Amino acid sequence: MSSTTDIIEIDSLDNEFQTLNxxxxxxxxxxxxxxxxxxxxxxxxxxxxxxxxxxRAFEKLAERRPYxxxxxxxxxxxxxxxxxxxxxxHMTVEKLIGCKVSKRVDYMRxxxxxxxxxxxxxxxxxxIAVDCGALTGFTYMFQWREKIYDLFEAVCGARLTTNIGRIxxxxxxxxxxxxKKLKAFLAEFPEKFQEFRDLxxxxxxxxxxxxxxxxxxxxxxxxxxxxxxxxxxxxxDYDVRVxxxxxxxxxxxxxxxxxxxxDTFDRFMxxxxxxxxxxxxxxxxxxxxxxxxxxxxxxxxxxPPKDEVxxxxxxxxxxxxxVMGETKVPVGEVYHSVEGGNGELGYYLVSDGGxxxxxxxxxxxxxxxxxxxxEMIKNCLLSDAVVTLSSLNxxxxxxxx
Amino acid sequence: MTNQEILDHIRTKFTDDILSFDEPYGMLTIEIPxxxxxxxxEFLRDSEELKMAFLTDLCGMHFPNQTDRELGMVYMVHSWTxxxxxxxxxxxxxxxxxxxxxxxxxxxxxxxERETFDFYGILFEGHPDLRRxxxxxxxDYFPQRKQYxxxxxxxxxxxDQYFGREGNYIQTFDQRADKQLNA
Numbered sequence: 016m017s018s019t020t021d022i023i024e025i026d027s028l029d030n031e032f033q034t035l036n037x038x039x040x041x042x043x044x045x046x047x048x049x050x051x052x053x054x055x056x057x058x059x060x061x062x063x064x065x066x067x068x069x070x071r072a073f074e075k076l077a078e079r080r081p082y083x084x085x086x087x088x089x090x091x092x093x094x095x096x097x098x099x100x101x102x103x104x105h106m107t108v109e110k111l112i113g114c115k116v117s118k119r120v121d122y123m124r125x126x127x128x129x130x131x132x133x134x135x136x137x138x139x140x141x142x143i144a145v146d147c148g149a150l151t152g153f154t155y156m157f158q159w160r161e162k163i164y165d166l167f168e169a170v171c172g173a174r175l176t177t178n179i180g181r182i183x184x185x186x187x188x189x190x191x192x193x194x195k196k197l198k199a200f201l202a203e204f205p206e207k208f209q210e211f212r213d214l215x216x217x218x219x220x221x222x223x224x225x226x227x228x229x230x231x232x233x234x235x236x237x238x239x240x241x242x243x244x245x246x247x248x249x250x251x252d253y254d255v256r257v258x259x260x261x262x263x264x265x266x267x268x269x270x271x272x273x274x275x276x277x278d279t280f281d282r283f284m285x286x287x288x289x290x291x292x293x294x295x296x297x298x299x300x301x302x303x304x305x306x307x308x309x310x311x312x313x314x315x316x317x318x319p320p321k322d323e324v325x326x327x328x329x330x331x332x333x334x335x336x337x338v339m340g341e342t343k344v345p346v347g348e349v350y351h352s353v354e355g356g357n358g359e360l361g362y363y364l365v366s367d368g369g370x371x372x373x374x375x376x377x378x379x380x381x382x383x384x385x386x387x388x389x390e391m392i393k394n395c396l397l398s399d400a401v402v403t404l405s406s407l408n409x410x411x412x413x414x415x416x
Numbered sequence: 417m418t419n420q421e422i423l424d425h426i427r428t429k430f431t432d433d434i435l436s437f438d439e440p441y442g443m444l445t446i447e448i449p450x451x452x453x454x455x456x457x458e459f460l461r462d463s464e465e466l467k468m469a470f471l472t473d474l475c476g477m478h479f480p481n482q483t484d485r486e487l488g489m490v491y492m493v494h495s496w497t498x499x500x501x502x503x504x505x506x507x508x509x510x511x512x513x514x515x516x517x518x519x520x521x522x523x524x525x526x527x528x529e530r531e532t533f534d535f536y537g538i539l540f541e542g543h544p545d546l547r548r549x550x551x552x553x554x555x556d557y558f559p560q561r562k563q564y565x566x567x568x569x570x571x572x573x574x575x576d577q578y579f580g581r582e583g584n585y586i587q588t589f590d591q592r593a594d595k596q597l598n599a
Binding site for chain 2: 415
């Protein structure tokens with residue numbers, strides 16, 4: 016809709032600038048963060064971001080918690096795709112302690128992580144449509160997010176903040192209920208998703224609204240530390256799943272969708288196609304799900320079954336040691352990254368051999384790319400800035416840690 | 417390229433500046449003096465052999481027991497064309513924690529440096545806008561430093577020593593008390 020090329024830099028004193036507060040709580044920001052905009056009419060002349068409204072000091076908290084108790088903290092980073100955060104953290108600890116998990120665990124993790132990615136992208140894309148005034152798709156796609164949450168519930172008992180899995184694998188194997196629900200999901204979702212695609216992707220109104228809305232060059236995106244769908248929309252095919260495969264991602268065939276000019280439409284389309292690719296991965300993983308144990312043999316970290324704890328001395332000792340955080344951990348530092356819903360989600364963990372991490376740093380993709388927002392929306396229309404904010408998928412939990 | 421080859425390549429330009437190196441879990445980690453950070457990152461970015469042109473991460477650390485090098489900076493760079501990663505560390509004294517900014521090389525460093533300043537009080541010289549980012553502006557201490565305990569400082573039931581284990585850094589309440597700032 017807007018074109019940034021024909022706008023002359025505004026520096027004249029004759030203009031009257033207005034200050035507009037977008038946020039901290041505003042229906043268009045989808046989270047608690049503030050944008051102080053200096054407006055020249057409908058155009059944004061300058062903007063300033065205030066973040067930290069829901070800062071919860073996760074990195075400090077983590078320095079006082081044993082490794083297994085940090086998983087619930089990671090839930091609350093990007094709460095639209097908590098399982099990716101949880102499993103990424105488990106993989107980091109496994110890397111530190113040198114624990115090898117079975118192929119079955121890897122494949123189970125891939126299924127869960129890709130489901131989480133679908134739910135993350137579904138919410139993001141449905142919300143972009145809502146910000147363009149199309150509420151219908153959102154109501155339909157939210158039902159399918161609920162179905163994905165039902166799947167998480169069948170695995171771990173929780174829906175939003177999942178705390179899914181354990182260090183070394185899963186707390187239980189996929190249940191009958193999960194198999195039934197997953198089969199139903201894989202059979203029915205593609206058709207419903209196609210309806211959402213029909214509603215939006217070739218919709219003239221939607222296209223006019225999003226094409227050329229705040230484009231961003233690949234070079235600037237790299238300089239600003241973009242990763243994930245937002246980077247790929249600019250045309251760079253960097254994906255952690257392909258470049259540094261973890262959890263057996265090298266076993267699966269899938270494409271990395273990329274955009275061309277990094278505008279809102281490209282970001283939307285990249286996410287749409289990633290949903291399809293994720294479905295492909297889930298189908299491959301589920302159809303080839305190997306037999307084997309659903310957890311690794313790491314008694315120092317993996318809680319023994321409850322009846323063992325009551326009847327077996329050794330199991331009781333391990334249970335006590337894990338719960339009290341008495342487990343021996345190697346000294347060292349490790350960085351592990353996974354492809355989160357928004358990009359490279361990294362965990363930098365420094366262990367001094369104590370019961371808790373000495374230092375834990377989360378590389379949060381949202382926090383890093385959101386600082387490019389002022390540059391993206393400069394000289395754009397306010398309404399374009401709103402859809403751009405949705406298409407960046409800034410999640411306040413991940414932004415503020 | 418192996419880590420040794422990367423190291424040799426860096427040594428061609430920075431002969432005496434690599435204070436130490438290590439390979440924890442396979443990732444090359446080197447330590448350099450703070451003054452060399454900008455030139456090293458520019459070298460890594462522009463080098464045809466390495467092309468480490470993406471700043472993955474930047475964060476601070478605090479080691480109260482290392483005299484005169486208490487605060488640490490950690491940079492992680494990644495080469496997408498060659499898939500090489502490395503970590504660069506640099507330590508400064510807590511009395512004068514000054515590190516040159518890398519905002520002019522990577523725009524992404526802006527908020528990451530602000531966050532590090534906010535948590536550890538590391539001063540980035542030349543940073544365009546070095547303000548707190550997560551915490552309130554009125555805060556007069558740097559909360560991620562180790563002398564600030566998370567819970568009640570008199571609580572000892574979670575100390576490593578009571579579990580028959582020595583972490584590298586065992587703190588008692590007396591050690592934790594804010595000695596460094598008062599000194």
